[in-house]
Amino acid sequence: MAQIRIRNVRKDFGAFNAVKSSTFTIEDGEFFMLLGPSGCGKTTTLRMMAGLELPTSGEIFIDGEEVGQKPASQRDIAFVFQMFALYPHMNVGRNIAYPLHSQGMPRAEVRRRVDEVARILGISDILDRPVGGLSGGDRQRVALGRAIVRDPKAFLMDEPLGALDAEFREHMSLELRALHDRMGATTVYVTHDQLEAMQMGDKIVVMNHGVVEQFGVPQDIYDWPATRFVAQFIGSPPMNFLGFHGMLGKGTTSVTLDGAQFEVPALQEGAHGDLIFGVRPEHVHLDDAAPYRGRVIATEYLGTTQIVTLDTPLGPVKTRVASHRAIRAGDTTGLRFDARTITLFSAETGRALQSHGNAGGLRHG
Amino acid sequence: MAEVKLEQVGKSFGATRALDSVTMTVPDGSFVVLLGPTGAGKTTTLRLIAGLDLPDAGRISIAAQDVAGLSPAQRDVAMVFQQYSLYPHLSVRQNLEFPLKSPILRTPPAEIARKVGEVAEILQITHKLDNKATALSGGEMQRVSIGRALVRNPAVYLMDEPLSSLDAKLRADLRVELKSIQANSGATLLYVTHDQIEAMTMATHVGVLDQGRLVQFGTPRDLYENPVSVYAASRLGQPRINILPAALFGGAPDRAAQIGLRPEQIRQGEGENSLVERVERLGDQTRLHLNLRDHPIVTVTNAHTDLRPGDIVKIRPQNPFYFDATGARIP
Numbered sequence: 251m252a253q254i255r256i257r258n259v260r261k262d263f264g265a266f267n268a269v270k271s272s273t274f275t276i277e278d279g280e281f282f283m284l285l286g287p288s289g290c291g292k293t294t295t296l297r298m299m300a301g302l303e304l305p306t307s308g309e310i311f312i313d314g315e316e317v318g319q320k321p322a323s324q325r326d327i328a329f330v331f332q333m334f335a336l337y338p339h340m341n342v343g344r345n346i347a348y349p350l351h352s353q354g355m356p357r358a359e360v361r362r363r364v365d366e367v368a369r370i371l372g373i374s375d376i377l378d379r380p381v382g383g384l385s386g387g388d389r390q391r392v393a394l395g396r397a398i399v400r401d402p403k404a405f406l407m408d409e410p411l412g413a414l415d416a417e418f419r420e421h422m423s424l425e426l427r428a429l430h431d432r433m434g435a436t437t438v439y440v441t442h443d444q445l446e447a448m449q450m451g452d453k454i455v456v457m458n459h460g461v462v463e464q465f466g467v468p469q470d471i472y473d474w475p476a477t478r479f480v481a482q483f484i485g486s487p488p489m490n491f492l493g494f495h496g497m498l499g500k501g502t503t504s505v506t507l508d509g510a511q512f513e514v515p516a517l518q519e520g521a522h523g524d525l526i527f528g529v530r531p532e533h534v535h536l537d538d539a540a541p542y543r544g545r546v547i548a549t550e551y552l553g554t555t556q557i558v559t560l561d562t563p564l565g566p567v568k569t570r571v572a573s574h575r576a577i578r579a580g581d582t583t584g585l586r587f588d589a590r591t592i593t594l595f596s597a598e599t600g601r602a603l604q605s606h607g608n609a610g611g612l613r614h615g
Numbered sequence: 616m617a618e619v620k621l622e623q624v625g626k627s628f629g630a631t632r633a634l635d636s637v638t639m640t641v642p643d644g645s646f647v648v649l650l651g652p653t654g655a656g657k658t659t660t661l662r663l664i665a666g667l668d669l670p671d672a673g674r675i676s677i678a679a680q681d682v683a684g685l686s687p688a689q690r691d692v693a694m695v696f697q698q699y700s701l702y703p704h705l706s707v708r709q710n711l712e713f714p715l716k717s718p719i720l721r722t723p724p725a726e727i728a729r730k731v732g733e734v735a736e737i738l739q740i741t742h743k744l745d746n747k748a749t750a751l752s753g754g755e756m757q758r759v760s761i762g763r764a765l766v767r768n769p770a771v772y773l774m775d776e777p778l779s780s781l782d783a784k785l786r787a788d789l790r791v792e793l794k795s796i797q798a799n800s801g802a803t804l805l806y807v808t809h810d811q812i813e814a815m816t817m818a819t820h821v822g823v824l825d826q827g828r829l830v831q832f833g834t835p836r837d838l839y840e841n842p843v844s845v846y847a848a849s850r851l852g853q854p855r856i857n858i859l860p861a862a863l864f865g866g867a868p869d870r871a872a873q874i875g876l877r878p879e880q881i882r883q884g885e886g887e888n889s890l891v892e893r894v895e896r897l898g899d900q901t902r903l904h905l906n907l908r909d910h911p912i913v914t915v916t917n918a919h920t921d922l923r924p925g926d927i928v929k930i931r932p933q934n935p936f937y938f939d940a941t942g943a944r945i946p
Contacts, residue, residue, distance in 0.1 A: 287782060416809055417652055420855070431893075442782065448897045469918070472898030485898050487787065532899045532918075548791060550816035553839045553852050554879050557816075559791070570899065573836075 252313040252403035252436050253278045254299060259308035259318075261294050268294045270460045271308065276404075276438060276453070281430050283451035284440045287483070291460040292440045293408055299438060300406050301325045312403060328397035330407040336381045336392055343368075343377035346395040353400075367399045370429065390422060394429070404436040411446070423450055444484045448472065456480050472530075474608035475593060478600040481528050487557055489528045492564040493597060497522035505594070508563040510542040513589035515607030524597035527564075531557065533588035534569035536577070540584025549577055560585065617678035617770040617803055618643040619664060624673035626659055633659040635827040636673070641771075641820075644801045646794065648814040650850050651824035657807040658697075660824070661773045664805065665694050677770055693764035697776040699756045701748040707759055708744040711735065714767045734762045737792050739785070754781045761789075765796065772797075772804040778813065790816055811851050815839070823847050845942040848875050854902055854913040856936075857881075863910060864932050871945055875936035878915040886931025891922050903928065 254276040261269040269291040276282045284292040297303040299310060301322035310318040317325050336345050343364055350360045368374040371391045376384070381392060390410070397405055410426070411419045427450050430437055441447050447454050448468045456463045456471065456479075464476040475481035481489035494507050502517045507527060514527075536558070544560030544567060556573040559566055560583075567585060571577070594603045602608060619641040626634040634656045641647045649657040662668045664675060666687035675682050682690050693714070701710050711731045715722040722730075735741045738758040743751060748759065757780050764772055778786045794817045797804045808814060814821050815835045823831045823838065823846070831838060831847045842848035848856050857876040861867035864887065867874060889912060893904035901920050905912040905928060912930070922928065937945040 416811070427893075444783065445897065449895050449902075467896075469896040469898065472896075482784075486783070488784075530899065548795070550791075551835050551839075552812070552815055554877070 253311075254404060254436065254438065255309075255311040256295070256299070257309045257311070259295070259298060259305045259310060261291070261298060261303060262306045268460055269298070269305075272457075272462050274455050274462060274465045276436060278436055279434045280452045281427065281437045281439065281450060283447040283454045284438065284457065285442070285444060285447040285451075285454050285483075286457035286463075287442055289459075290457040292442075292455075292457050295457070296406050296408055296438060296440050299404075300327055300329050302329070326402050327404045327406055328400055328402040330393060330397050330405060330410050336389060336396075338380075338382060341378055341380050342373065342384070342388075342392050342395075345381055345392055346377075346399050349396060349400045363399050363401075364395075367395045370398070370432065371395050387418060387422060394426075398433070398435075402435075404438065407437065407439045409440055409442070412441075426450070445486065448484070456483060458483070473591070474602070475528070476602050476608075478526060478528070478595045478602075481593065481595070481602075485530060487531050487568045487570075489530050489593075490534065490565075490567045491595075492527040492529075492562070492567070494525055494527060494564060495523065496525055498525070498594070498603075507542065510540075512542075512587055512592070514592040514594060515590060515605040517594070518604040518606065518609055521594070521596055521603050525603075526595040526597050528593040528595055528602075529567075529587045530591060531568045531570045533591045534567055535586040535588070536569065536571065536583045537586045538583055540586045542585050543582060544585050546577055546579050546581045546583070548579060619771055619803065619805065620674075620676045620679075621660070621664075622674040622676075624660075624663060624670045624675060626663060626668065626670050626672075632827050634663070634670075637824075637827070637829045638673075639822055639829055639832060641803060641805055643803055645819045646797045646804045646806065646817055647820045647822060648806045648808060648818035649822045649824055650808065650811065650814045652809055654826070655824035656827040657809075657824055658775055659827075661694065661775055661805065661807055664690075664771070665692050665773050666690050667694075691770040692773055693767045693769040693771075694773040695761050695764045695775065695777045697779060699753075699760035699780075701756055701759055701763075703747075703749045705748055706744070707735075707740060707746050707748060707751070710748050710759055711744075711762050711766055714763055730766045731762075734765045737765070737796065738762050739788070754785060757781060758785075758789075761793075768800075768802075770803070772802055772806075774804065774806045776808050776810075777806075779808070779810070786813075793817060811853070815851060821851075823850050842875075842936065843944050845873060845875065845938050848936060848938075848944075852877050854878065854915065857912045857914075858938075859907075859910050859912070861937060863907065864935075866932075868937055868945055870939050871937040872940040873938040873942070874932060875938060876912070876914075876932055878913075880933050880935050881912070881914045882931050882933040883914070883916065884929055886929050888927050889930050891924050891926045891928055893924060894920070894922055905930065 257273050259272045286292045298305050305318050309316050347360050347364050368377055373391050411422050454468055454471055455465045458479050464471055464480045472484055498521050500520045504511050504513045544562035547561050548559040550557040555570050557568055557570055558577050559568050621637050621639045623636045623638055625636055651657055663670050712727050715727045735744055740758050761777050778789055818835055821835055821838050822829055825846050831843045839851045845858055859874050861871035861874045889905040889907040891903055892906050895902040900915050901918055903914050903916055939945055
């Protein structure tokens with residue numbers, strides 16, 4: 251098993267720059283998520299780790315060894331694709347055994363390894379079946395089995411659950427994560443689904459337009475986004491943004507929005523111009539006595555909670571409240587924000603201003 | 616604007632019974648979502664109403680008129696498919712105008728331009744109006760195909776997972792838009808999905824389908840708070856409801872075989888010891904994967920909990936659901 255380090259890695263396809271100078275480290279045994287919208291460079295990054303693409307510049311270390319320009323065959327990693335390809339003319343056992351046979355491993359040893367992997371995946375009873383008649387889940391397990399059986403240094407997975415329907419996906423993501431907890435293998439997983447990333451990952455890298463926007467543990471990224479993009483991409487509904495114009499000195503502890511004062515975590519840097527006040531939906535509280543007013547324009551029932559959208563002087567705000575509270579479109583109420591959780595952003599760069607809240611938590615790429 | 620009525624509608628494809636005596640009323644001006652996994656009969660229901668397939672049994676009426684024998688065009692429905700189908704040689708604008716240029720409708724040009732502009736705005740594709748349809752991304756093509764339905768003013772909109780190919784942000788935006796278009800226009804909309812968020816947030820009524828049978832029909836809140844069966848209870852709620860042997864906790868009624876616990880039906884801090892196996896931090900909340908005498912239980916706790924794997928949490932049921940051996944709810 252392995253640590254993977256990415257240092258200043260860049261990838262160009264002709265004139266198109268897919269990945270700009272990326273730097274981050276995947277520790278041994280981590281379940282690591284590469285998250286971002288389509289076209290952000292996450293799959294290209296994964297393919298460079300695998301050796302399926304070679305970086306234009308920069309270095310990739312697997313267990314301390316620089317492998318950036320080495321082909322996939324010399325890296326000892328296993329790649330699991332979104333569309334899992336199985337050999338249709340072979341049964342389940344032969345599909346799993348194939349990578350070992352092709353290494354010339356003795357038969358008895360192959361059988362032992364295949365049996366062990368089948369037991370881990372819970373597919374011992376279907377080893378003799380043809381792959382043609384298998385359910386989607388079993389096909390996926392076989393594809394995983396073929397990756398696991400080689401006992402590689404790391405697993406790289408490119409949206410392995412992307413094609414599945416919601417219910418089954420939920421089931422497989424739990425299974426994958428439980429498998430990882432049993433085996434402890436370094437796993438790098440590409441997804442565009444923020445919930446999947448939060449749910450499964452020990453750490454997350456968030457990418458956009460080829461740039462690493464943030465890198466860290468899920469809760470830190472959620473609580474203290476380094477950029478406006480991250481604040482919007484992570485969380486459902488995303489963070490609310492209220493635009494304002496101001497000049498804020500270092501040490502500032504409150505800002506004025508539409509005449510109302512709001513406390514914020516003490517700023518550790520000054521800023522002026524167009525700024526953004528960012529607050530997560532669960533930190534917006536409806537309070538009739540609060541001076542900053544909004545009118546309810548929509549409520550969305552979600553079972554335990556409901557999402558309430560309000561029109562406010564500086565833009566729409568969504569909040570999450572218990573669904574037993576009776577709230578109707580057209581109601582007017584006040585909004586309070588939980589001061590300890592506020593992030594301010596520069597509107598021009600999209601970068602979060604350093605504050606007492608996010609200090610230490612922010613790691614730019 | 617019209618009511619749609621299904622009476623004991625059945626449909627088989629060879630030996631497979633896709634729909635089994637479905638009776639359902641889609642009230643005029645309602646937003647009805649059909650929910651169920653792949654193969655439940657959702658798409659078949661839409662296709663029968665649209666006239667793309669014919670029922671083997673039963674009666675379908677739109678606006679109190681029996682539609683047996685009417686062609687899809689005569690039924691005045693607008694259907695959006697999961698797989699977009701656009702005219703590849705036309706621009707986005709021409710694709711959107713197409714339904715309005717039908718010789719039967721004779722819409723004035725100024726009205727066409729206004730409608731197309733309005734719909735393009737809602738679907739966030741105004742900047743692509745003059746592109747060739749083939750020069751769009753998958754998500755954009757899907758929005759155009761939704762747009763082609765919205766420019767019309769049919770008796771009923773039928774939509775088959777129209778948002779499933781879009782990314783999360785756009786899906787969230789369009790959920791709100793579709794809902795408000797429907798609410799403001801008073802249109803009747805029948806919508807198929809396996810995404811429970813879409814069902815809960817947009818629907819005035821949800822129909823739950825299970826292997827071709829309609830097992831529950833009601834408001835999202837009815838369904839969530841008053842499910843008729845294990846199956847219905849498992850359709851809504853994230854994380855999914857925990858279904859456990861009723862005997863695991865004391866106090867179950869005699870006939871109960873299973874107990875159903877949503878996160879809010881699990882009281883933490885008292886009751887039986889359970890072991891924390893995994894802590895999932897989702898940002899606004901944290902999910903706890905618990906083990907109670909070898910039964911897995913998933914519940915929710917506050918975002919910044921100090922609990923860690925290996926800790927013990929006491930839990931007990933609070934106003935749980937009970938189900939009998941067939942999975943039916945015990946009132």
